[in-house]
Amino acid sequence: MYRTHTCGELRIENKGQKVTLAGWVQKARKLGGMTFIDLRDRYGITQLVVEADAPAELVELATSLGREFVIQVKGEVVERQSKNPKMPTGDIEIRVGSINILNKAATPPFTIEDESDGGEDLRMKYRYLDLRRGPLKRALELRHRVAHEVRNYLDAQGFMEIETPYLIKSTPEGARDFVVPSRMNPGQFYALPQSPQTFKQLLMVAGYDRYFQIVRCFRDEDLRADRQPEFTQIDCEMSFVEQEDVLNTFEGMMRALFKNVLGVEVPNPLPRMSWYDAMDNYGSDKPDIRFGMTIHELTDIAKGKGFGVLDGAAYIGGICVPGAAEYTRKQIDELTDWVKRPQVGAKGLIYIRVGADGSLKSSIDKFYGADDLARIAAAAEAKPGELILIMSGENKRKVQTMLGVLRLELGGRLGYRNPKEFAPLWIVDFPLLEWDDETQRFYAMHHPFTAPKPEHEALFMSDRKEDLEKVCANAYDFVLNGNELGGGSIRIHNADMQKRMFEVLGIGPDEAEYKFGFIINAFRFGAPPHGGLAFGFDRVCALMGGQDSIRDYIAFPKNNQGRDVMIDSPSKIDDIQLEELQIALDLKAE
């Protein structure tokens, strides 16, 4: 071993000990003949001092050290003259007796500090240097800790981690697969799994009634910001359970994570909200409930005053923004422009200012008298000093979604979205089916194996569209601070129910056989009632770390073009590889 201690562990109690440390030179500086060196490793920073009266060779060696040199030092722990209370090792320093340069270092292309001077692209190219920085180190430490706690919790609950294959079969449903040509089976391809969904259901058929896996998944999508072509899931499935059992088990897991990793207590039990309430009150199926500013429906109360925009709307809703009654016209115009951007897509914004004295002033004074405004303000539950912002439109859910986006934006601006505050909840009672006007058919909101709620099974047999639209799924999402962290469902295990589902979705027997034949066949041999869920592990870690972006919680992420710029991948391969695989490039003209 090159060291007796790490750079994070020596304290005043170690005073007088002879120690050996090894690490990287964070910085070195001369001060009145003495040389001070900050030595860094994964565990912390310890200050080294080479005294002015040390042997000349030692002083010279200390002076020659560059940033990020790897050195080993022997010396004695001494009490510091000027202590640094910000560092755990700040009471001591090492009086250096000898220095051994283990490796020199070229000057890094950016500073290795919590706040680096390097741009995103440069830091991605030299990811192995960026990973030396504190924020990334803490992110990966958190990730390790979270994974370990997940495993401990689930193991204690009798779950088995079972590895499922990565070289599987391309399926005709869902997003695009990454595929892998098979050399031994020319003309044929494996696919990389988008999730182990099929395999975990097979494991239930096989009787492994509590399965989990922290597993990589792959999706060849056009990458939006903060999506990765490979990502990690906490994937789980249970047999002989109802929805209630799944929710209890996994909110227990999340509670354990927050408590054991962050020391944070989250409510027990967690709040549950129906999808309908989430949409009506928050304009989102993943509501951020850290703050209020909920949506109030104003449809009936705001219509019929001769203002065409509202009179013609199918839905009118509003939110009340605390302290915003005094917004300038410019501020309100800016908000109006903000919601008119294509990302939100609103046509405009109506406002009512509620003065400190309760007086009301609006952008629609022309059509609405004081009493009308008062009734709207009452329906919106507006308080003095608030600004009521109102939107309307043809499609209730669309208007609610726009109000929800505005709510989140204003919540952020007003400082209501503290990343260190955690407000998890379950969203339940999703509609089972979504009607598509264009194709005039129903689609499964989750997937075609999601079971209806037991109390809605009769409704599910109805032939009426209005009935089918009311059927709720035995499905659930785990939501935290406006993000969906996980979701799942109780699966259909009964052949007749599955047949009915395909019927409702307009999937004929041939299509069902082609798309799902394998799993349906497996289910013939005694499938137990089962259900499960999956959490997006990268995002669980990022949110627990108080970050929006998952990128720093992945050791070696890819950029938005799906490239690893550090290793420069993907890349061309040798002709001989193509030949062995019996494939050829077939590049389209640019």
Place this chain on the structure above:
Amino acid sequence: MYRTHTCGELRIENKGQKVTLAGWVQKARKLGGMTFIDLRDRYGITQLVVEADAPAELVELATSLGREFVIQVKGEVVERQSKNPKMPTGDIEIRVGSINILNKAATPPFTIEDESDGGEDLRMKYRYLDLRRGPLKRALELRHRVAHEVRNYLDAQGFMEIETPYLIKSTPEGARDFVVPSRMNPGQFYALPQSPQTFKQLLMVAGYDRYFQIVRCFRDEDLRADRQPEFTQIDCEMSFVEQEDVLNTFEGMMRALFKNVLGVEVPNPLPRMSWYDAMDNYGSDKPDIRFGMTIHELTDIAKGKGFGVLDGAAYIGGICVPGAAEYTRKQIDELTDWVKRPQVGAKGLIYIRVGADGSLKSSIDKFYGADDLARIAAAAEAKPGELILIMSGENKRKVQTMLGVLRLELGGRLGYRNPKEFAPLWIVDFPLLEWDDETQRFYAMHHPFTAPKPEHEALFMSDRKEDLEKVCANAYDFVLNGNELGGGSIRIHNADMQKRMFEVLGIGPDEAEYKFGFIINAFRFGAPPHGGLAFGFDRVCALMGGQDSIRDYIAFPKNNQGRDVMIDSPSKIDDIQLEELQIALDLKAE
């Protein structure tokens, strides 16, 4: 929850309790009006009984149950008339009050018993049914337990599990990569990792001084028996360590595994054997030390008696087989044929019988007198009743290897290879370099980043072939019962040493840059001394489970053609997928 208890937990203490169980019908049988049902789940089997005087519908329902039906039963725990001491639940049975068929089952294509009547191919096709069988369930349970213990041990030792990417870059060294065409980067490919070697070394450069990962690896090889295209490694790396530190850390891990998972104590410290001793005495770099029958060199003592075969040999060696002096001529002929098979490749077998009275009788009596034979027997340390088997040849290591193979075969036949006995050890002091006569150059025995032993660094600078051949590597293998379970090395972290290695291997600067430029460049920024190893996780589990084959320790393995016959993969993909990927099939004529 569909059950109050599992099928493995009820005992006589539960007598009188009303319980609900759910599981699969293992079998049902009528006995004097009563119906007995064995109900199975992951946890065990519980006997159910429907009394003769139960309501007729219940009796009828019980009678109608087929094998593998999924049922839920409610009833009372009662003491059995005839207890079954072989079953943990054998003291009780459930007097059934009601049965709820949760799912019917088609008759499985083979019996779901510890010994199934299904052939290998059929069971692979219906793997989800095969997985219901006891041996596979116990295999996966062991695997889960081993993984969990590995993680607990390494976490407690300060190791961080860090996930490395699966979509990486194809490298020109080593075995064949599986590749993944990139749709977003047409004409370019990712590769699936053969191991995270590069990334774990980068993590050391990044300062994560104790890394591990239980990680999938991929190798597009022509599959030999019991090799899989995807397999799992316990991959580890440490910084600021010497070989001794790595060995101590990981033999501690293996000791913890054996103790905590199997209750088996393995020696502390583990034996270590040099590669030279392993080859000389066991004819293998992964010796099975559960039994003796070691190889004795007889070169000097057996030459010069006019027997051309031996006189012309560069090496002569023998093993003594206990109790085999009485082998018939037919038995010895069979052994001779066995070693002449191409898998062993020997030219023949010389024998000397050592009678119970010490008398010697050999196949070479024509050339060797009693004294000659006695000298050979003494050199072979033969005891009365043993049969000395002798081989010779041009190449010492080849002859030793053949003797080693014969030794293992006979050890197996003689019952010396008990799979429940565990004899782990480290093999150390590997040669750093292997000379290849054909190309007249040295090759790295492990890989070109393996460091020489510190005490051989001077020798490594020599230009003499004889000196370089003597240089030992700072490398080590973990061997158990004749299997290599893991191996690794201390890496070269010093640029000058690396340059020397490339020089010795005849790798010019351009080639080095092409093949290893990326990692060499990363090393410029302050690489710490580091080293590590990787264990073959599938094989660790199989051997701990007392099995030779890894296949039952993988939930969904592939066959020898790399196919998953259950999901029928690899398979053709749609033309539209090929088009999007801008590749075309280029199939050779058959």
